[in-house]
Every structure is written in structure tokens, then in C-alpha cells.
Amino acid sequence: MRRSLTILALAAAFAIALPAAAQQQAADALNERAKAAMMSEPPQALALATQAEQRAATIGDVTARNRTAATALWLQSEALIRSRDAKAAAPRITRALRLIGGASGPSKLRGDLLLARAGVQQSQARPAEALASLQEAFRIFGEVNEKRSQSIALQTMAMLYTDAIDLASADKYLKQAAEIYEGDPQLLLFLYNNRGNVLLQMERATEATAQYRRALNVARTLGSETVLPPILANLARSLMVENKLDEADTVISEGLAIIRRSGKGSEARLLTLAADSAYRHRDLPRARALIERSFVGVNLAETPIAFRDAHLTAYNIYKALGDDARALPHLERVRKLGDDTAKLATTTSTALMAARFDYANQELRIANLKAEELRKAAEFQRTIFLGLGGATLVIIVLLSIGLFTIRRSRNQVRAANTELNQTNVALEKALKAKTEFLATTSHEIRTPLNGILGMTQIMLRDPAVPAATRDRLGIVHGAGMTMRALVDDILDVAKMETGNLTVELAATDLHATLRDVTRMWDEQARAKNVGFKLDFADAPRWIETDSGRLRQMLFNLLSNAVKFTEAGEIGVRAVAEGERLRLAVSDSGIGIPADKHEEIFESFKQADSGTTRKFGGTGLGLAIVRNLAHALEGEVAVASVEGQGTTFTVDLPLKLVEAPAGSDAETQGGETIVVLDKNPIARGMLRTMFTPKFAAVEFAATPDEAIDRVPDDQPTLLLADEATLKSAGEDAVAVLAALVERAKQKGARTAVLWAKPDEEMIAALNGTGVGTIVAKPVAGPALIEALIAGAQENHRRSGDGKLESQAA
Numbered sequence: 001m002r003r004s005l006t007i008l009a010l011a012a013a014f015a016i017a018l019p020a021a022a023q024q025q026a027a028d029a030l031n032e033r034a035k036a037a038m039m040s041e042p043p044q045a046l047a048l049a050t051q052a053e054q055r056a057a058t059i060g061d062v063t064a065r066n067r068t069a070a071t072a073l074w075l076q077s078e079a080l081i082r083s084r085d086a087k088a089a090a091p092r093i094t095r096a097l098r099l100i101g102g103a104s105g106p107s108k109l110r111g112d113l114l115l116a117r118a119g120v121q122q123s124q125a126r127p128a129e130a131l132a133s134l135q136e137a138f139r140i141f142g143e144v145n146e147k148r149s150q151s152i153a154l155q156t157m158a159m160l161y162t163d164a165i166d167l168a169s170a171d172k173y174l175k176q177a178a179e180i181y182e183g184d185p186q187l188l189l190f191l192y193n194n195r196g197n198v199l200l201q202m203e204r205a206t207e208a209t210a211q212y213r214r215a216l217n218v219a220r221t222l223g224s225e226t227v228l229p230p231i232l233a234n235l236a237r238s239l240m241v242e243n244k245l246d247e248a249d250t251v252i253s254e255g256l257a258i259i260r261r262s263g264k265g266s267e268a269r270l271l272t273l274a275a276d277s278a279y280r281h282r283d284l285p286r287a288r289a290l291i292e293r294s295f296v297g298v299n300l301a302e303t304p305i306a307f308r309d310a311h312l313t314a315y316n317i318y319k320a321l322g323d324d325a326r327a328l329p330h331l332e333r334v335r336k337l338g339d340d341t342a343k344l345a346t347t348t349s350t351a352l353m354a355a356r357f358d359y360a361n362q363e364l365r366i367a368n369l370k371a372e373e374l375r376k377a378a379e380f381q382r383t384i385f386l387g388l389g390g391a392t393l394v395i396i397v398l399l400s401i402g403l404f405t406i407r408r409s410r411n412q413v414r415a416a417n418t419e420l421n422q423t424n425v426a427l428e429k430a431l432k433a434k435t436e437f438l439a440t441t442s443h444e445i446r447t448p449l450n451g452i453l454g455m456t457q458i459m460l461r462d463p464a465v466p467a468a469t470r471d472r473l474g475i476v477h478g479a480g481m482t483m484r485a486l487v488d489d490i491l492d493v494a495k496m497e498t499g500n501l502t503v504e505l506a507a508t509d510l511h512a513t514l515r516d517v518t519r520m521w522d523e524q525a526r527a528k529n530v531g532f533k534l535d536f537a538d539a540p541r542w543i544e545t546d547s548g549r550l551r552q553m554l555f556n557l558l559s560n561a562v563k564f565t566e567a568g569e570i571g572v573r574a575v576a577e578g579e580r581l582r583l584a585v586s587d588s589g590i591g592i593p594a595d596k597h598e599e600i601f602e603s604f605k606q607a608d609s610g611t612t613r614k615f616g617g618t619g620l621g622l623a624i625v626r627n628l629a630h631a632l633e634g635e636v637a638v639a640s641v642e643g644q645g646t647t648f649t650v651d652l653p654l655k656l657v658e659a660p661a662g663s664d665a666e667t668q669g670g671e672t673i674v675v676l677d678k679n680p681i682a683r684g685m686l687r688t689m690f691t692p693k694f695a696a697v698e699f700a701a702t703p704d705e706a707i708d709r710v711p712d713d714q715p716t717l718l719l720a721d722e723a724t725l726k727s728a729g730e731d732a733v734a735v736l737a738a739l740v741e742r743a744k745q746k747g748a749r750t751a752v753l754w755a756k757p758d759e760e761m762i763a764a765l766n767g768t769g770v771g772t773i774v775a776k777p778v779a780g781p782a783l784i785e786a787l788i789a790g791a792q793e794n795h796r797r798s799g800d801g802k803l804e805s806q807a808a
Helices: 002-017 020-037 042-056 062-082 086-099 108-123 127-143 147-163 167-180 185-201 205-222 228-241 245-262 268-280 284-294 305-321 324-460 467-498 510-527 547-564 609-615 621-631 680-690 703-709 722-727 732-745 759-767 780-796
Strands: 506-509 531-538 542-545 569-577 580-587 635-641 645-653 672-676 696-700 716-721 749-755 772-776 803-805
Touching: 020 042, 020 062, 042 062, 062 086, 062 108, 086 108, 108 127, 108 147, 127 147, 147 167, 147 185, 167 185, 185 205, 185 228, 205 228, 228 245, 228 268, 245 268, 268 284, 268 305, 284 305, 305 324, 324 467, 467 621, 506 510, 506 547, 510 531, 510 542, 510 547, 510 569, 542 547, 547 569, 547 580, 547 621, 547 645, 621 635, 621 645, 672 680, 672 703, 680 696, 680 780, 696 703, 703 716, 703 732, 716 722, 716 732, 722 732, 722 749, 732 749, 732 759, 749 759, 749 780, 759 772, 772 780
Parallel strands: 531 569, 672 696, 672 716, 716 749, 749 772, 772 803
Antiparallel strands: 506 542, 569 580, 580 645, 635 645
């Protein structure tokens, strides 16, 4: 014994010798362990909190010592309440509240202590005091933004009103508790279960069953077998009220199995419910056996209110069996418990009404105080208003004097502005008249010009027109195209001057656009023995821009490059640098003097009059390029050495985009089409039709030439025309079969144009292995659709499948 005392004394001395910070940490750690053990082991939590209080006594700082000790006392009281020893908890709560009484402002700890005090007061049948404690705790939790604790306070209020049989108020508080906080599954479990109890007492069994099922789902998620049997018992009771006896039996069996498996909890309530179910099934012997098991070891004269339903079930069973001697004690206990319940409800209800009345009086006093404060504030505001009114009057007088002083100068300014406005109106009218004249004149010229171009195109496609006449028509058509380009430039300038120039940003295939724009100028440059080079290796393919405006800028720049270059080379280069796209058009032409670099971007301006006489042109091209670059949020720059050449660089913002649906490499930009057709007119129409859809368009007059034009390293479509196949051999189908076989060896897909094939001919064409059959006559869009559909079909099926198109 002496040895033990010595050890304890040494331990105490060592604890006192520890630094204050270490004592603080040790006490906090003990409090945290007590919180963790509170739900499952209240006695252990009580012991840990007691040790924490002892450690707190050695903390040097008074505020920290009081706060830590109060926390330990609160945890002790919670453990005692859970152990049904509210009497021992009450003084600890009082001590804790006294310790933190000097702290400024609300705190969560004060709210927790008030919540615990309400639990003690409720267990001691002091509902009015409990309600006041809960209301104060709820207010404090609101001020410190503790939603979870507010929800607990509301649930506890609901239990008070349940005891008072004020079920509507209880349900209201439970719903508010659910709305305030739903973040703690364990808290939700008790909320759903308690609300189910309230709804069942309100004879709303269907809603009660739904609440019990929600509580059961949360309990299963938590994996707690301790709380499952009580919830299953409540669910079974609700199902029996709904007369769902079979489902209730299943729930009861599950609850009994959990208790027997875990060895925790009492079977009494579930056995009572099972006996009631057997009674309802009219299985009286089984009902008697079950009810007797539920009352084993129970003193019938001292059962609590919770046993009232069990006594009533026992009475019904014994009464049905004719055993009045056993039924009578249960009936007497039912009456006694009913009287106790009514007495408790009356007492609680009266106390709660008094508490609510006192609370209302407090609210009234608070309202009167607020009204007095508002009255004083109104008087103060009136005083301020009168002072401000006087000051405002003085300011108004001073302003009036100032306004009178400046009126004369304002009239002078107004007269000058009137004259200036008249001048501006006249200038605007002149500019508008010029713009309208340009637009109207250009439109009037375009109408007959389109008729001329349309008729020359029709005559050029007529095979009956002699060659000499065709050459002359070609000259007329070329002159018309030049004139239409001039008219378009004038219209664009008119739009730019009026601010009506618009851009439409969309996903654009930059590579295809550059190939398409440069193709015509490539031919014209080579016709002058001038080299032409296109380089877009360092540029992305799909960008967001206005492809039409991009073409227009490049068209004007290339037009000048070809026009002013007699020898050497013309180059087009696209390169991405960071978030910018740079398009450079260079030539080895006559160059531009350094002092003319800005002037050439003005409308109707060229480097000098000699250039205009020698090379022609309106001087609008570069003005249009600069305006279009600005519209696309970019800029254009020029670098030139007179006599050596010029480089124009268009700098645009670069925004990469994904390729649009249906624009993959095999169906559009990345695929080459080789057309086997000897007809020059058909070739011209097909080139126009296929150029926007394919990377390259090649023509061949014979099957051998067609195979030679199929590249080895690029997706290719070989399209054969019936007339050309027939001119290559007596059996056109056999010629097609040989062509298809050779095309497959080079990895190309195939298609054939055939005039109105019947079913027998379609079968013969399918036998050749051709991929797509298109019946003639066929419209251009339908032909494109059939060929692209063939490419997409090749992705979805094996190579042996056939695609037939009867588009007309």
C-alpha cells in the first residue's frame, strides 16, 4: 500500500513538473479520447474526462485552464447522462458554466453545456427549464454558426413536445432540424427514427414507415449492429399498423437474428411484436409462448411507460385464450401506465405553455426596447436632416450664382457647337452620298456582268462551240471575272467605310484553304515562268477564323505578287508562333520604295502613277487586306527592298479547334481523288465540285494512267466513269474489275458512275468488288454525299461490303 502511495506521489510531482504547454496538450488529448469513447463506452469516457480535469488544474494560464476544465466537466456530465445518472451530472454542469462565465461573447462550449443541462432538467421532469435552456443553446449555436449543434437542440425540443403529446409541434421541430443540417449520418439516423415515432403517434403510419426505412438505410451504411434492432422493431410496429403482417414478420426475424448473432441488446420488444403478429394471424399458442418469453424476469408491477404496448398485447392474447387470471394484471398495468402518461403529458404541456408565455413576454420587452431605440434614432436623423437641409440651401444659393455667371459663356459654346454640328451633318451627307453612289453603281454593274459571265460559262461548256470561238469566249470570261473582282473590291471598301464589314468565325481547315487559294495563282505564276512555293509545315490544320475573309486577303496579296513579279519566285508561308498565326506572301518583283510603305494601304493608292499605267489595278487590294486584318483582330506589315522584292506578313490571333464532325482525313481534307474521265467539260465541273472536299483532284484518260496517279502514301479514292471504261475495252465490267483489283493493291478505295443500271447490272458491278456504285444522272451534292458516305461506311464494315447509291 505504501509503495502504491509513493508511486502516485511521484507521478503527481512529475506531472506538476511538466511544462504548461505539455499539460495543455495532455489534457486536450484526454478530452478528445473521451469524445471518441462517448457513444460506445460512456464509463470509459467519464474516466478519461476526469483525468483531463486533473491535468487542467496544472495549466498556468487561467483562461486556458478554465476552458479546458469546463470542457472536461461537460464531457463528464454527458457520460453520466448517458449512464442515466443525471443527478451526478447537474453539479458538474453548474461548475463548468461558472468557470467560463467570465469569457466574452458566445461560445460553442457554453451552448454544449446548456444542451447538457437541458438533458438533466428533462430527466428530472422540469420541462419548462429544459425548454429555456434549449432555446438559449439554439441561439448561441446560431451566433457561432454551429448548424449541427442547432439541429441537436431542435431534436431535443421535439422530444419535449412529444412528451407533452403536442405532436404537431414535435414534427415541426424535427423537420427544421433536418433542414438545418444533414451532414452527420449518425445524427440523421436518430432524427429519422424519432420523426417516425412522432408520425406513428399521429396515425400517419405510411409516412412513419418511410422515415424508419431511411433510418435503417443510414444504420446499415454505418455498419452499427447496436442500433439496428431498435429501428427494426419500430419499422415492424409501423408495418403492423399498416396491416402488412408478412413484411413485419420478416423485419422482426432480421432483428432477432442480429441480437442473437452479436449477443448485444434485448429481445423483449421484438418478441412482443412477434407475439402481436401471431395474435393477428390467430396463432394463439405461438402468441402465448412469445409473450411469455418477452416478460421473463420482468416485475409486472414496476414496468416503465415503454412497456404499455407489451402489456396491451399480453392482455389481448390472454383474453383471447380465456385466461382472465393472466389477462387482468396486464390490463391493470395498462391503465396505470396510461394514467402516468396522461399525467406526464399534462404536466409537461402546462410547463411548456408557461415557458412559451414567459418567452413571449421576453420577446415583447425586447420589441419595446427596440422601438425606443428606433424612436431615438429617428430623432437623431431628424436633427441631421434639418442641418443638412440648411447646408443644402446655402449650396443651392451658391450654385445659382455660379450658374448665372457661366450662362453667357455657355451660350457662346452652344453657338460654336451648333455651327460645328451643321458642318458635321454636311460632311456626313457627303460621305453617305459617296458610299451610296459606290454601292449603287457597283450593284448596277454587277447585275449585267453576272449575266455576261453566266452566258459565257454556258457557251464554254457547249462542246459544239468551235475552238477559235471558245478562245475568244475565254478572253471575254477572263475580262468579266477581272471586272467582277474590281466591283467586289469597291463594295468591300464601301462596307468598310460605313462600318458594316462583318466576320463569321468558324472552324477552318487552314491547309485546305491555303491549297485552294494558291492553286489558281500557282498556274498563273508558272505560265510566266515564275516559281511558286507553298509552305504550311509549321502551321496547325484546324483553326477558328473567317475562311472567306482569309481567302480574300491572300487573294489580293497573291494578285499583287503575280502582277509585279516577272522572274524569280513567289512564296506563301504559314507558321504558328505562340498564340499568333503569321501568313507571309513574298515575291521577287519590283519592290516598294521605303517612303511608300504606309501610303500603299490607302484606298485607290499605288506606289506611283507609272505603276498604275504599266500594271493596272485600282489600288484597293492592300486597303482591303489591312481592313480585313483589323476586323480579325490582326495586323498586316510590309518589308520591301526596291528592285529586289516584297514580303507582306499578316499577323492574326491563333485559336486551335477540333476538326468538325464529318471532316476526317479520309472523307475530306486528307484524301486524294483520281477521276477516270476523258470528257474535258465533265472534268471542269468535277474539279470545281471536288476541290473543296478533297486534298487533291487528279484526272486520267485511261485505266493505266489512273493507277499511275494513285499515290502510295495517301488515302485515295478512284472514281471511274462508265463512258471512259467502255472506251477502254469491249467489256466495261471486266475493265472495271481489273481496275478495282489494281487499286486495292495500292490501298485505294473505288467508286463507279454508271448510267441507270438495272438490277442485273448492279449485281455484275458488285461482282467486280467496287466499293461504291452511283447511278447517273446524279446531282453534285448527292454525288459528294455518296462518295463521303462510302468512306464512312468503310470504317463501319469489312472491305467486302458494297455501298450502292441511287441518288438522282
